[in-house]
Amino acid sequence: MTERELLDVLDTPIYFIDAKHVVVWMNRAAQNAVPGIVKGMPWTDVQPRLPRTHIFRFHEVQVGGEPGVMVEGTPSVDPALLSELERLRQANEDLETILDTLFDEVFVTDGEGVVLRVNTAAEQLYGLQNSDIVGRTVFDLEREQVFYPSVAAMVLQRRRRVTALQETKNGHRLVVTGSPVFDREGRIVRIVCYTRDLTSTRSWPSVAVQGVGQGVEIPWDSGLVAENPAMKSVMDLIRRVAPTDATILLLGETGVGKNRLARFIHDLSSRRANPFVEINCANVPESLFESELFGYESGAFTGARKEGKVGKVELAHGGTLFLNEVGELPLHVQGKILDLLQERTVSRVGGVHTRKVDIRIVAATNKDLRQLVKEGRFRDDLYFRLNVVPLTIPPLRERGEDICTLAETLVHRFCDKYQLPRKAIHPDVMACFLHYAWPGNVRELENVIERLCIIVEDDILLPEHLPEELWSSGGTERGEKDGYLGTKGTPDNGGPPPNTVFGSSLPGKAAFQSHSSPDILSQGWGIRQVLEEVERELYARALQQYGSTYAIAKHLRVSQPTVVRKLRQFGLSGGRALDSQ
Template identity: 45%
Template sequence: MVHSTNMMVIYVDHHNQVLSWQGEAADVFGISPEPFATVGMHVMELPWERVVEAAPNLNNTLTVMHTPSGRTLLLSIVKLPRQVMTLDYLLVISRLDMIQMEPNEEDRLQLERNALIRSPKMKKIIDIIHKIANVDSTVLLLGESGVGKTMLARMIHQVSSRSGRPFVAVNCGALPDSLIEAELFGYEAGTFTGGKAEGKRGLLETAEGGTIFLDEIAELPYHVQSKLLEVLQENTFRKVGSVEVKKANIRIVAATNKDLKQLVAQKSFREDLYYRLHVVPLTIPPLRERREEIVPMAQLFVDTFNRRYGRQFFLSQQVQESLLAHEWPGNVRELENMVERMVVTYCEDTEELWKETIGTCDSDFPLELPGKQLPSLKEAKKQLEKELILRAYDLYENTYRAAEALQVDQSTIAKKLKEYRREDASGANKRSKKR
């Protein structure tokens, strides 16, 4: 990634006109800082026309170019695999001398998802994220499960001056209470029986200079909350089993789908920590309140899974209408899972089943099989078990809490999820070979 003040992203439609752009480009690229000065402009009017001229025919190409002022820039042309609404490709331009590391696949997908933001509420959130890019204020992301809190946490990191340093994501609900303190803060040699003889550095040290994202912050044990408070107040911490005070040069972004005020009233969450986290609160609206993003986002997921599984699935008008009619209680995560299911089970006769699936995806029972065929009791139990485990994992977002809800061992949930992914991938490969 690159520093945001040295990078510009231009979104271009299939008519080669600029839809929008992000980045502080006036000083670096000689373009007016006012967005309306560039939006609607044809790419040929930009100062790098010879490079951009071939853009629609290029695919993820990196090109070195020079500006009239003598700056050396790197132009990355990202041709989207399938036209998303009117968006056709991205131009990512950065100063070659300021690049710290090459953009990866995750960063590319992040750019594509950013381009799909349509709703006024989400645009306001993105504006705030850019306004706080160069300060280290703590951000608290609020919203239902699956709304995209992790994506926004990553965006906060990417547009900040810390973007060239680590981004470390921690799911506080996924770690056992007995281990989370040692994982976050590390431990000294000889602290634990069976621990590493030389001790271990914690995730706070791993994120040094960068951003640490504490997801499900409400699940953080009470005694660990006081240690996190010290990090926020003093920028210091101590490893488990140590008296040595270490400096913490990190930015903290936290997220939860719980009502922290209520937890404070119940004495299960520290009030002082709540106020330290609540500096810049951002409430992400659920997907049902930003329906203009459902189809573009679904198309992006279709493109992603088509590449992954070697398929050629597309969203028909009828399926798009079904997607828009659904309430999406599981938000973006549910949409992503639903699209993956559609892609991996693709065949010409399944569109009606998909429409039923979208409409009844929160049903207690699997879809009725074609031709009124009944599965064997063994197969029905297996299918019901799969539905329960997938739903529990979707609801609780980690294997430990899903196992607790279903009253089974965590290892059972982890093993079954791995088995389901292997079955889905295997089935997709077989269907691909038949086509």
Template identity: 40%
Template sequence: MIEANARSAYATFDIPLESILENINEGICVIDRSRRVIYWNRQAEKLYGIKKDQILGRDIVQFFPNALALEVLKTGKPIEYVEHRPREGNVVVISSIPIKKDGELLGVVSIDQDITEIRKLSYELQKARNRIQYLEYVEEEIKKLHRDFNFENIVYKSKTMYDLILLAMKVAESDASVLIQGESGTGKDLFARAIHQGSQRKDKPFVVVDCSSIPESLLESELFGYEPGAFTGAQKKGKPGKFELAEGGTVFLDEIGEMPLEMQSKLLRVLENREFYRVGGVKPVKVNIRIISATNRDLAEMVKQGKFREDLFYRLDVVSLKIPPLRERPEDIPVLIDYYLKKYSVENKKVIDRIEPAAVEMLLNYPWPGNVRELKNVVERLVILAEDGSILAEHLPQSIKKYFENTTRITDKDRFMKLEQVVAEAEKKAITHALKMTGNNKAKAAEMLGIPRSTLYYKIKTLKIECPTD
């Protein structure tokens, strides 16, 4: 009954076999025992770019000298699921099956399945997995660095910073007052926190006082607190000051150079007697604190000008740490860029695969007047603006681009070039290096550089690049 129904269905489904073969997604090639191609379907034409009238009746060796069908024709045994790349960008899986009748080999049929899209999807999936793994790895590394504010948090490579950190680590073990000097953005606060974390006071409070942001009229009450009703607008219960809140710990006086002279004398008494009076108070308040101060000003010069008390200066400057500006330690720039690229890649859920050579050149040669703080902000901007994992020179802020565009620059004129020269030189170096690494294989060099091969040929010509021989 079932067989009868099947025969009936087949009878009503009267479609020629050739029509079916012409409309399937696999390429079909049939050769006879003389190696002549006797069938070549539409998908085979598409896969290999060879029309029927070009190949039918011809020896397959003329088109495919190493065709699998030739091996099957010799052995009479099938060969299945062999990967083949007929053209650049195409991936095909081939199965060649012998055609036999009564044990006699009549020919071979080859079935070629295009898996290019499947392979691309597989590649993209693996790429996505790799990116996730990379982000997870970097996130864990960043977490490790941020578990504590310690000296390991300070990113550097230069000998100058190494020596400075060794000194700071020794100082941390004592209770001596420390004066940290350096331009804005050099990381004075990071050193202050690291010293606190390296001291015996690390489990006690670390209280920051920004002397430049507190109005002079409020500075005394902020530092020392006040008694109930000490002045109009005061809280009824009074308020403890920063020094009381830091009991047993560290007070970090940031921008100490901005402190008014009158307040300086009161701070000196605290350092000498370890006690102070609240605003409106009559009883001294004893404190056990360590003072770390920081400034971007030349306090010694301010002492000469009468703008800073000499006795307070020497009290604060028991140990002095002078953080050099970033322009004086250029070897730290690459490691700082790498660190912040990873940090902001994680925060913005992005993976940066490539930085344009011109952008690298400018980042490494820019003098960074805002020091680490400026570099940090620029790298965050670059990560945010990056597209498809690439950072380009055009993503840099205008201030940096203008620096290199300034044709009237006199100082450092031999070191810095116009923007277009920087771009050309950086591209030339990158292309020459890629060609050398790939043994002058331009296809591989273009892939390494992430540019089309046609662009590579154009650059080689316009930049007059000689292919390296080594």
């Protein structure tokens, strides 16, 4: 190949000009770039016609054995475009740096569930290089159990923010919140997942996360939350037995939702248009039981209404009779209930007639009926009659998935109810919720959240807003029994020593003693003020001891952003310029 043939195959336009400034040769790219330029043309005629899309450089060369010039054009880039590109490159670099300094994992996908970015925290959580995650779909990663379930997949399915518990292949237990980002047409274009690792701070709820998308579809307007697999099984069974007339016995601790489920059973049955009548057996005085249940005829007893009274059983005709707290039924009434269950007839107190009733019985108790039978306080024949379809509702502490979803829906519900802007829940708060034993179950969670929604002015619920029993739940009965690690911790498990604040384990105990001494009472300090002072002191000492906000976060078992916020709040500078915030 000759030199000219070689230049002809190049994409860059090239012109050769001789010593008299006349074009003596040009390659094909040059002919295509500006048609009409021919050999022999003076360069002064050519130059104004050169395309602006190129930058032309001049090189001194020998042309036909004499000094000449080779003009070479390279595509030019708009300087504005160049600086925009540079700005974007810098912004991207900043974003990567910010993401990588975060303690927690951040995971971003597109609207198809393809992973676009993850920060370095992810490598540790999933035991994979970022390059092994980016570009894959969350569905594949879920299938390969790199993590399970995929919260991004749940967000795609539900088109709303989702918080759920997740387990990773290498044994990390995470609380993940995924938020959708929509475009103007309402399409999901990004899902941003923020992850909190709970592995080292608590035991996992006793039921592992499984079966997302399995189980029952609860009617959207039931408002019932059942994401936990054991709870899903309960709902599954309810769905199957509700349409039958089978007697159902709901078992479970106080506040787990027995009442709510009894109504749900009624609503799912063909009796839904007829009455749902509840009698709370714990609230009826023993002497009034029979008349409450079965009614009475006029003049049946002294003090009775002249016109008589229809009992609850008759009122429930065609519908459902809900015997709440059935374990409290007096023995003599138990026999009558047994008759009712067998005969489906009722006779009013003081009456001679029996009436047929068409009722479905749902009963509930938080007592151990078998134990009551053993103690002779509950008839065994009635127990067997009621125990046709027993449904045990797990306590809330065993339903981590439900805690997360309930907490979020309740925050929305109460903020809407009180016409307040909706609040977010900080992952540390969620972790406290997951720690806590919830002796009052869903009812207690409802109360806590309602109170928080009203009291907290910030638009995010933070650990310091929680009532004491919740933020110190690592030391609750459950925490200690199960070996949970909480904010109290123990020296054995790497947490701060017990009673760190007022105890003798920390050096410089004297600093705290002034607050813990009886003097404090005479100073008229409120508990909040005392706690704040102690917290300030603790942060001050941690800052002195560890220096870095990351190290403080690790030792105090809070997130690094919380440390930064606290140090600011208490006016404590240092911490290596707050470790880049």
